[in-house]
Amino acid sequence: MSAAKLTIDPHLLDGILNKTIDTVTESQSQIFEISEHSRQEFQQLHRELELVKQQVIEVIYKADRTEESAKLARTRLAEVSKHFQKYSESDIRDAYENANKYQIELSIIRQTEKQLREKRDELERRILALNETVQKAESLAGQISVVLNYLNGDLRKINELVQDAKQKQEFGLQIIEAQEEERKRVSREIHDGPAQLMANVLIRSELLEKIYTEKGTDAARAEIKDLRVMVRDSLKEVRRIIYDLRPMALDDLGLVPTLDKYLRNVKERSGKTVELHALGQSRRFPTKMEIAIFRLIQESVSNAVKHSDANLIEVKLEFTQKFISLYIRDDGKGFDMSKPAKSNSFGMMGMRERVELLEGTLKVKSRLNYGTSVYIQIPIQD
Ligand SMILES: Nc1ncnc2c1ncn2[C@@H]1O[C@H](COP(=O)(O)OP(=O)(O)OP(=O)(O)O)[C@@H](O)[C@H]1O
Ligand SMILES: [Mg+2]
The missing domain is CATH 3.30.565.10 (Histidine kinase-like ATPase, C-terminal domain)
Structure with a gap:
């Protein structure tokens, strides 16, 4: 493992994760807002469209009726014009004005009908575009939910793993420390016990030579006995240390x-x-x-x-x-x-x-x- 990896701080990671989650949650609520707005506008436009459609139908009927009246007025005018000797001047003027009036009315109605149809087409175009926006916002909101789930679930788990690894690493260091402690203890034990005794044995054996030459065999034998006890103790101590080790x-x-x-x-x-x-x-x-x-x-x-x-x-x-x-x-x-x-x-x-x-x-x-x-x-x- 590299040193960089060892320095990952789970708390820092937690902080970053929480900020990311906050930001994404904020985006999600904004998208919900957009989606809700679009949906309301969509419904409003739908209502308008229904109204305009109704108006188109009415205007078509009205046009039909006016067309009918205009036709009658024209026929009357043709009749009056043809046999003008039979009719009075006011009859002729009335027939003419009537035909003219229906003609103007009809052209106004046709104009209104055209405008209404244009408005209807425009509304239909806007509704289509809005519908697309609503759908996109909904799918985006769905994707954001997935991201949030990842952030709250899998990514949190990664953080737990990092935390776990960090704890293991700390524990590993403690074990190493404990091993060092144990080595120190063993070396101290050997130093204070067998090593000390061996040093004594060495000094005593040098002394033994002197005793033998100066005081004779008996004194030397007593010294050898002491020495033997010392070596036996030392051996016992070494055995115990070995035993404790393994x-x-x-x-x-x-x-x-x-x-x-x-x-x-x-x-x-x-x-x-x-x-x-x-x-x-x-x-x-x-x-x-x-x-x-x-x-x-x-x-x-x-x-x-x-x-x-x-x-x-x-x-x-x-x-x-x-x-x-x-x-x-x-x-x-x-x-x-x-x-x-x-x-x-x-x-x-x-x-x-x-x-x-x-x-x-x-x-x-x-x-x-x-x-x-x-x-x-x-x-x-x-
Ligand atoms: N049987 C016991 N009676 C009284 N106190 C105990 C007993 N066992 C443990 N303790 C207390 O718990 C502490 C922790 O024990 P632990 O074995 O973890 O460490 P230690 O014996 O002090 O050191 P080490 O085991 O590393 O040589 C001891 O220092 C001691 O105070
Ligand atoms: Mg202990």
């Missing part, structure tokens, strides 16, 4: 005998009562799982030794068909679990991580002055 017996003997050996050792070193109860049929499990279980018990027991001032430390292991259950209890002083652990405390955190990897569950109960119990259940995968 209980080799686990591979050869399996879980319960290794735990038994380990707990006897703890009992001897701490002077506390340490009990092991194994229930059910123990069998071999994948190495990774056996090591994890051993480490979980080791951490819980060493916490009890280090922090609890307990008299009794009890370890129960139960094997069933589907689960391995671990129960580690002490009768010590307990601790306040609501208080955050010290910054250099990694034991419990590591336990939780191990249990999570094994898809199990871990519960810790502690009450001041009543001791602490750790309950772990791990599913057995076939």
